[in-house]
Amino acid sequence: MASSVQTSANRPMPAYERIKVDILHHIDGGTWRPGDRIPSENDLVRQFGVSRMTVNRALRELTNDGRLLRVPGTGTFVAEPDTDSGLLDIRSVDDYIAAHGGKHRSEVMSLEEVVADDAVAALLDTVAGVRLFHIVMRHFDDETPFQLEDRYVNADLVPDFLDQDFNSGTPSSYLTDAVPVTEIEHVIESVAPDVDERKFLKLDESDPCLVLRRRTWWNDDVVTNVRFVSPGHLFRLSGRFKPFSRQ
Amino acid sequence: MASSVQTSANRPMPAYERIKVDILHHIDGGTWRPGDRIPSENDLVRQFGVSRMTVNRALRELTNDGRLLRVPGTGTFVAEPDTDSGLLDIRSVDDYIAAHGGKHRSEVMSLEEVVADDAVAALLDTVAGVRLFHIVMRHFDDETPFQLEDRYVNADLVPDFLDQDFNSGTPSSYLTDAVPVTEIEHVIESVAPDVDERKFLKLDESDPCLVLRRRTWWNDDVVTNVRFVSPGHLFRLSGRFKPFSRQ
DNA sequence: GGCGTAAGTTTGTATATACCTGTATATACA
DNA sequence: TGTATATACAGGTATATACAAACTTACGCC
CATH class of the missing domain: 3.40.1410.10 (Chorismate lyase-like)
Known part of the structure; x- marks a missing residue:
């Protein structure tokens, strides 16, 4: 079901969403660990057969969610897990x-x-x-x-x-x-x-x-x-x- | 300083950021109240002299932040303040x-x-x-x-x-x-x-x-x-x- | 008046393209 | 050996364009 192209509402899942869930599967599944460098935008363009702007949107949104870290000129990396979630400071x-x-x-x-x-x-x-x-x-x-x-x-x-x-x-x-x-x-x-x-x-x-x-x-x-x-x-x-x- | 086109790093503020802060000023300043409809993408295109995709990005990011509500075919509205912020359910x-x-x-x-x-x-x-x-x-x-x-x-x-x-x-x-x-x-x-x-x-x-x-x-x-x-x-x-x- | 249709508006997504800045690397030179 | 330069590659932004889907409005017909 994860690799489905249909959302729950039975509408086609947008390409940028498909790319996001695919990347999250790699991260949550453990094949891409925190700190790992993931494929570049152009790699993903070839892999998914979409335009670079579509890949860019997927990566940018995951970056805003704190899941990825992007360094211009260097690459995109899996972010370290975020310990404090901001609202209540519950630490070790x-x-x-x-x-x-x-x-x-x-x-x-x-x-x-x-x-x-x-x-x-x-x-x-x-x-x-x-x-x-x-x-x-x-x-x-x-x-x-x-x-x-x-x-x-x-x-x-x-x-x-x-x-x-x-x-x-x-x-x-x-x-x-x-x-x-x-x-x-x-x-x-x-x-x-x-x-x-x-x-x-x-x-x-x-x-x-x-x-x-x-x-x-x-x-x-x-x-x-x-x-x-x-x-x-x-x-x-x-x-x-x-x-x-x-x- | 708010309407500046320079970020603190002295680099030019991207157009989509400029549009975001402008909209947030309207909301936080009270000229646009929760529930109000704000100008359409094409209105903002004319107003800021940028392309629709740039306006779209600004509005989409504000929507993801919970500040705006978008209804296809109808318009974009100022979102109601988010009472429960998710991490701890502190209500009235x-x-x-x-x-x-x-x-x-x-x-x-x-x-x-x-x-x-x-x-x-x-x-x-x-x-x-x-x-x-x-x-x-x-x-x-x-x-x-x-x-x-x-x-x-x-x-x-x-x-x-x-x-x-x-x-x-x-x-x-x-x-x-x-x-x-x-x-x-x-x-x-x-x-x-x-x-x-x-x-x-x-x-x-x-x-x-x-x-x-x-x-x-x-x-x-x-x-x-x-x-x-x-x-x-x-x-x-x-x-x-x-x-x-x-x- | 009531209804259905068509047109227009608005947002959502996708693409190709362009140019910029920053980084890494290979190469040439001192 | 160390340094400067050229080149390729990475991401960041911006644009024009296109089509689709959701909704509103206007209009014509009955």
């Missing part, structure tokens, strides 16, 4: 702590392969019985407990997850590099910590926590579901953006 | 409550003109002594206190603010229509409610609250600074989006 914990002048350290509390029960399967939009990886860890700012991370990972999509050393790099940054992401969901809540959370974060019952749950998809499959719990007095989310003209 | 309280099947009601607790002291002036990025409007109100879901709203408004930019009936429509929706917005800032926190907040929201000391602070700008001036406080068990923020291809 270590970046957050570093940006506030702290020193990040992490501690893996458990890391294992599990079989999904109904509750966990629901989080991952899948069915019970699926193989998953489960990690629970703590992030510290210096010696202060800063964030609890409870994460499930789709074992089929990220088979090497168990082999990583998450005391140095965070799961977030590993997953960012290891799996392409097509969709992201965030849920932000304010909750009172439960008994375990109070213990691990050294909190009182009346200390509120900010909870950020994130799910990421690769096409129709959930890659990971993670729940971050941070003391409310240490962590907050902020973002500043222009409602139009995303640049 | 009444919409939120309605979306969750509740019934919104609000109660203005105070509404007055004030003169900014240093603390308030800092919130609005201005100086002490400036005239502001200050509203404090409660939003209910049926009879349950749902959100406290504490808002300052730039009196020069929104002179009619005091005359509105905020027991029917919310300040958010009034401001959305009354003032164009060029920039938005959000800060999200989890806090324990203070004495007043506990009283007005009918909470215990250990009930966490989600606080959303929003500031909006019109060019270099802060239009409004608002702090929303909601019980954590009633209110949460969520959003789902595609990291690339904003469509």
